[in-house]
Amino acid sequence: MSYLFPTYARWDVEPEKAIGSYMTDKNGKEYLDFTSGIGVCNLGHQPAKVKEAVKKQLDSFWHVSNLFTMEQQEIAAKILASAAEMDAVFFSNSGAEANEGAIKLARKATGKTKIITFENSFHGRTFATMSATGQDKIKQGFGPMLEKFVYVPFNDIEVLKTEMTEDVAAVMIEIIQGEGGLNVGDASFFNELQKLCTDNHILLIVDEIQTGIGRTGKPFAFQHYGLKPDIVTSAKGLGSGFPIGAIIGKEYLKEYFGPGSHGSTFGGNPLSVAASIATMNIVFQEAFLKDVIVKANLLMTELQNSLTSSPIVKEIRGLGLMIGIELTVPVQTILSELRSNGLLALPAGDKVLRLLPPLTISDSELEHGLSIIQTVLKEYSKTAV
Template sequence: MSYLFPTYARWDVEPVDAAGSYLTDSEGKQYLDFTSGIGVCNLGHRPRVVKEAIEHQLNRFWHVSNLFASGEQEKAAKKLATAAEMDAVFFANSGAEANEAAIKLARKATGKPKIITFKKSFHGRTFATMSATGQDKIKSGYGPMLEKFSYATYNDIDSVKEIFTDDVAAVMLEIIQGEGGVHVGDKSFLQAVEKLCHEKNALLIVDEIQTGIGRTGRPFAFQHFSLNPDIVTSAKGLGSGVPIGAVLGKESLKAFFGPGSHGSTFGGNPISIAAANATMNIIFDEVFLKEVEHKGDYLISQLAKFFQSNTLVKEVRGKGLMIGIEFKQSIQAILQELRTEGVLALPAGENVLRLLPPLTATIHEIDEFLIHLKKVVEAIAEPVVKA
């Protein structure tokens, strides 16, 4: 009997140890982990520098509340805002909380209620972020969602214009739709959305929960597309596994998040801030990010080369080390066989295999992954033409 609610379709793998790109289960089996805790462990498992920063803070104090001044929070906020070219930061505990705060801030700052998001999007599981999510399966069974959320078609600017009424406070989007299937935004589409927001006196919110903190080879994915959003949200990779989220905004928005307007008991607690500062010190280094971009290009090119002759695969897409392989059938058997081979990967919907390796993964580890993936896929269906 389990005393846990059965909210997760858990794998038959119980981790007992992990370091770098590898995880060991309770049976002693080692796995190459290309999930990174769903895009959280961007520096791999237990990165030494982050561990030391956490231990240092553990020996000072653990919690005092946000009523007290915090020099370490200020350092983290400056690093995060500078990397994103923003001006102000609010620290939360998760991506859902960050997106919830972004929705609140947009409505308060504009005095307008409507938020436009996109079909296949995912923004969280609180009521506001669930309402913002463009997937019915996330909302099933919970009754009416919150009002004033409308859903356009991703990469279709006309669908945005059709529902862009005068009461729109913001458009909220992911640069790469992660849970929705790893769909990358077109530059022309993303820039057209930003232009439309400016014309209509609405805000642009970019959800960088999964794509941020170096995942795509830039500090934030929107920076590949010359965008200048009003609000950016971050979480996952920010704390290297310690829970933390953040809302970033422009200077003009500070007046709408004054004392008493929003808050969090644990948001930006000393332990998570120590982890975030140490994480950002490594990931926001220009040389480190160039390496991520190089490794991402390498992995995508190798996947495209292999799958060009395979009848099971429809498309390989992604940016940096956030990659989706869309198959023409369910990937559940592939995921299971990969685990048998000692490799961990993720789904993104029924047919998309999602890869989120640590940003520290080596070319050797990428090649190791490719060997196992080819073995599994070739066992399911031989390519039409051998590579």
């Protein structure tokens, strides 16, 4: 009997230890980890500098509350805001909380309530973020959603134009729809989106929960497209496994999030902030990000060269070290076979294999993971056609 609610379809793998790009289970089996804790452990498991920073904070204090001024929060906020080319930060515990806060901030700053999001989007599992999510399966059984959310097709600028009415507070978008199938936005679509928001005085919220903190080879994925968002949300990779999220906004938004407007007991926890500073000081280095792009190009090229002719591979897409392999067969069986062969990977919908290796992964580890993927897909395709 388990005393846990069965909210997760758990794998038959129980971790014993994880370090670098590898995880070892209770039975002593070693796995190459292409999940990174669902895009959380961007520096791999147990990065030394992050561990050192957290240990130092452990000897100082763990929690005092946000009634106190904490220098480390100011340092973390400055690094994060500067990397996003923005001005103000609110620290939360998670990505869902960051998105929840972004929705509150957009409504308060504009005095409007309609928010446009996109089909197949995913923004979280609180009521507001569930309402913002463009996937019906996330909402089933929970009754009426929060009102005033409208969903339009991703990459369809003409449909979006029809919804840009006077009552719109914001457009909320992912650069890559991670949970929705690894769908990558078009540059032309983003350019038109930015112009529409600017011309109509509508806030642009970019959800960078999974795509941010170096995952795509830039601090944030929106920077590949020259977007100028009003609000950006971050989490996952921000703390290397310690729970932390953030709302990042423009200077003018500060007046709408004054004392009493928003808060979080554990948001900006000293241990998580220490982890985030150490993480960002590594990830936001130019040389580090260039190396991510080199690795990403290597992985994508090898995948394209070796898998495009497979009868069960429909398309390979992604940006940086966030790659989706769309299959013609259900992905869960493939994931099980990959685990049997020592590789951990993720789904993105029913038929997309999602790869999120650590940004610190070596070329030899990439080649090893690629070899496992090639072998499994080749063997499965023999029986699938």
